[in-house]
Amino acid sequence: MKNLVPFAxxxxxxxxxxxxxxxxxxxxxNAWSRASIGTSRPGAAYMTIHNTGEDAASLTxxxxxxxxxxxxxxxxxxxxxxxxxxxAGTIDIPAGxxxxxxxxxxxxMLMQLQxxxxxxxxxxxxxxFSDGEEIELEVPIRGIAxxxxxx
Amino acid sequence: xARVRKLVWLLCGIGILVLGxxxxxxxxxxxxxxxxxxxxxxxxxxxxxDGMVRTEEDLRGTWSLIFFGFTHCPDICPTxxxxxxxxxxxxxxxxSQVQPVFITVDPERDDVQALADYVPxxxxxxxxLTGTPAQIESTAKTFKVYYEKVDEPQAxxxxxxxHTSQLFLFNPQNELVRLFSYGTPPSEITADMEPRIAADSx
Numbered sequence: 001m002k003n004l005v006p007f008a009x010x011x012x013x014x015x016x017x018x019x020x021x022x023x024x025x026x027x028x029x030n031a032w033s034r035a036s037i038g039t040s041r042p043g044a045a046y047m048t049i050h051n052t053g054e055d056a057a058s059l060t061x062x063x064x065x066x067x068x069x070x071x072x073x074x075x076x077x078x079x080x081x082x083x084x085x086x087x088a089g090t091i092d093i094p095a096g097x098x099x100x101x102x103x104x105x106x107x108x109m110l111m112q113l114q115x116x117x118x119x120x121x122x123x124x125x126x127x128x129f130s131d132g133e134e135i136e137l138e139v140p141i142r143g144i145a146x147x148x149x150x151x
Numbered sequence: 152x153a154r155v156r157k158l159v160w161l162l163c164g165i166g167i168l169v170l171g172x173x174x175x176x177x178x179x180x181x182x183x184x185x186x187x188x189x190x191x192x193x194x195x196x197x198x199x200x201d202g203m204v205r206t207e208e209d210l211r212g213t214w215s216l217i218f219f220g221f222t223h224c225p226d227i228c229p230t231x232x233x234x235x236x237x238x239x240x241x242x243x244x245x246x247s248q249v250q251p252v253f254i255t256v257d258p259e260r261d262d263v264q265a266l267a268d269y270v271p272x273x274x275x276x277x278x279x280l281t282g283t284p285a286q287i288e289s290t291a292k293t294f295k296v297y298y299e300k301v302d303e304p305q306a307x308x309x310x311x312x313x314h315t316s317q318l319f320l321f322n323p324q325n326e327l328v329r330l331f332s333y334g335t336p337p338s339e340i341t342a343d344m345e346p347r348i349a350a351d352s353x
Binding site: 043077110 | 223229234236272274299301311313316333
């Protein structure tokens, strides 16, 4: 059993690319998140969502057993260099377009963590779309100071 | 009589012209001072994540990279702290002449222990600073940093923070030399700092 832990870590590293189910038209790549310190602070996850289909898609919600509340939020920085964050609502992804959830912009905000986010582990996140489709993906947890999916 | 009236009008005209240009001259020459706001200075008395009282005098003699944020911030703050950690790694031996500093704008949740748990995770040389709400307020004033609570019902204690997200670079004389806006790549910050530090220590 002990030997499985490094294997799982390697597997998670080797398979960050399309891990999806439920829709052939949406692919999710480069999903990643940062480790947390305990459970008292919210976490964030990032990814790129590509709509390869011919119809627009609308991402309406998130769910995960890692967080009691998961929502897409958007950080914005104004011309005075003041940054704030707010729920982003529904994210429309036009046909053929890609939406990036990345630091300083859109992110999956993971509130009320149910367990700590531990580097090297991963968690399951479900993206919910307006047409009822759901995509479940595995999000690798990088170090607390990670700056991207490869860190 | 008509001639006198003309002369009066002429004198009035000249007077208006002279007055007007004097006002204009005054305005153009005084504009820089009128518009230049008080400079950003590092002036504070706060508590480090080690529990020690710290002031700007503790930063004298070292370069400092200062960022304001809060530890319940899931996106901008860890990203910036990770960027600063990357800058420290990039600087190599020069990093010993740089003190990275994280000052909380959320003193209610970020006590000494919260900072001690959080800040060193990003880089061992990070100094986290907190204080009373009044101390944080006066510190933010000297740095011209803006911050506010934003209602966020799902967040711990029901709020998040909006805040100035730029990075401040001070030289060893505690003079502000550069501001980096959020998202400036660590490579760019490193390239800016390397020659400054080299020139300063040569």
